[in-house]
Amino acid sequence: MHINNKTPVVVVTGFLGSGKTTLIKSLSERNDLERTALIVNEFGDVSIDHHLLKSAPEQVALIGGGCVCCQVREDLVQSFRNLLNESEASNSQINRVVIETSGLADPAPIVFTLLRDSVLQHHFFVERIVVTVDAFNGLHTIKTQQESLKQLAIADTVVLTKVDLVGPFQLETLEKSIEQLAPDAKIVRSSFGATSMRELIEEENALRFDKKKYDNLTLSSEHISKTRAVSVLFNEPINWSNFGVWMSMLLHAHGQDVLRIKGIINVGTAGPVSLNGVQHIIYPPQHLKEWPDTNRESRMTLIVRELDTASILKSLNVFSRYFGATPVLSSRE
Numbered sequence: 054m055h056i057n058n059k060t061p062v063v064v065v066t067g068f069l070g071s072g073k074t075t076l077i078k079s080l081s082e083r084n085d086l087e088r089t090a091l092i093v094n095e096f097g098d099v100s101i102d103h104h105l106l107k108s109a110p111e112q113v114a115l116i117g118g119g120c121v122c123c124q125v126r127e128d129l130v131q132s133f134r135n136l137l138n139e140s141e142a143s144n145s146q147i148n149r150v151v152i153e154t155s156g157l158a159d160p161a162p163i164v165f166t167l168l169r170d171s172v173l174q175h176h177f178f179v180e181r182i183v184v185t186v187d188a189f190n191g192l193h194t195i196k197t198q199q200e201s202l203k204q205l206a207i208a209d210t211v212v213l214t215k216v217d218l219v220g221p222f223q224l225e226t227l228e229k230s231i232e233q234l235a236p237d238a239k240i241v242r243s244s245f246g247a248t249s250m251r252e253l254i255e256e257e258n259a260l261r262f263d264k265k266k267y268d269n270l271t272l273s274s275e276h277i278s279k280t281r282a283v284s285v286l287f288n289e290p291i292n293w294s295n296f297g298v299w300m301s302m303l304l305h306a307h308g309q310d311v312l313r314i315k316g317i318i319n320v321g322t323a324g325p326v327s328l329n330g331v332q333h334i335i336y337p338p339q340h341l342k343e344w345p346d347t348n349r350e351s352r353m354t355l356i357v358r359e360l361d362t363a364s365i366l367k368s369l370n371v372f373s374r375y376f377g378a379t380p381v382l383s384s385r386e
């Protein structure tokens with residue numbers, strides 16, 4: 054709902070692989086994102102999430118590489134200004150903006166950006182900060198990942214995702230921890246994004262964006278050290294079984310240091326295989342019926358911590374003759 058003619062902005066954040074894209078996709082499929090602009094930001098050179106969001110909302114803006122929270126805040130400002138210009142030019146009002154942050158984002162600076170930018174503050178307000186927490190990995194993530202704590206610290210709504218994977222005891226234990234870390238937040242349980250925008254934004258006491266809540270937050274641009282995104286491309290189709298063997302070996306040896314694996318892999322069939330792994334768990338790969346675009350390269354992003362990029366490249370090169378394709382690798386901290 055617009056307030057004082059300002060457009061609401063919902064920030065969807067949450068640790069790597071906690072289910073942000075799945076949630077947004079599900080909202081989109083139930084037509085909860087009509088006339089909604091989506092801004093997607095990913096940590097990694099190869100953006101994949103927007104390809105997986107097939108039934109796209111009104112408009113999708115992509116902010117490539119890095120986190121919305123630090124390096125590219127100007128890009129965020131620019132994306133919002135573009136939205137304003139486009140909606141003015143077409144004389145059509147946007148209902149809402151949804152920002153999907155990278156899994157390593159500290160959402161506080163996003164809020165500051167909207168509050169302080171001389172133009173944006175007159176046109177947008179932060180309606181809700183929605184934080185996804187993976188019910189399966191959540192307890193471990195909260196204990197070990199500083200970014201996760203920063204996200205929970207300013208949550209208005211916490212969506213416990215993947216509740217289908219855990220029992221009631223694990224769920225209740227996690228909820229108790231979250232209640233301590235985010236005492237004001239509404240907690241919503243969901244599997245595969247099953248919820249509604251109404252449930253996410255509605256609060257019993259009509260909780261509105263409270264500027265004071267954010268005043269004590271610092272504009273930190275630090276991520277936990279030594280996190281890097283490694284992007285791998287293959288120009289030729291890959292032998293899927295052998296690639297699976299390489300992946301298993303990587304996770305067996307370095308599972309603790311691999312935070313996220315995401316990719317679209319050309320296995321020589323009509324559509325690609327969508328690859329999705331969170332920490333040491335690889336989800337069942339999905340064989341897509343068709344490619345999301347004209348690019349037929351295999352694209353994979355690994356987000357790793359304390360793991361030497363050179364050793365990943367070395368092992369990929371050793372395996373390349375079994376893959377039937379040569380890897381091209383780039384890495385960014």
Ligand SMILES: Nc1nc2c(ncn2[C@@H]2O[C@H](COP(=O)(O)OP(=O)(O)OP(=O)(O)O)[C@@H](O)[C@H]2O)c(=O)[nH]1
Pocket residue numbers: 067068069070071072073074075076102155156185214215216217218243244245246313315329330331336
């Ligand atoms: N079983 C189960 N799997 C889920 C659920 N939600 C998401 N997943 C799976 O978890 C994996 C990661 O989900 P995403 O939605 O891509 O997570 P994300 O937070 O957008 O990931 P990043 O953008 O990398 O941070 C995918 O394989 C999803 O299919 C759920 O409720 N239950």
